[in-house]
Amino acid sequence: MGRAVQATSVDPEGLAEPDERPCSIGAYPDGPLLVRGSFDLLGPDGERIAVRRRTIALCRCGRTRTAPFCDGTHKAAGFTTRTPAPARPPDAAAAVAAAAPASPRG
């Protein structure tokens, strides 16, 4: 079950008030990156992106319609941060096959 990101303080113009806490970034399981504290969010052109919350969620599934922010689409998309088991190295597979007893049928 996900936890909603709440705005902690918003000024009348809709921008977050300065936050003196050091910046921290946390990865939400199967979801966005949560950024808290004092930070500047810059776009690809280096321009500052207005932040309306002191805690923001940045998309890491790549499917949001409100980039760079998470819009919750990751849930419908089935995005997961769980990594699959590593593939068995080819050498290990060959060693297992060579060590196996020969089939009695041939």
Ligand code: FES
């Ligand atoms: S992580 Fe939420 S929409 Fe991408």
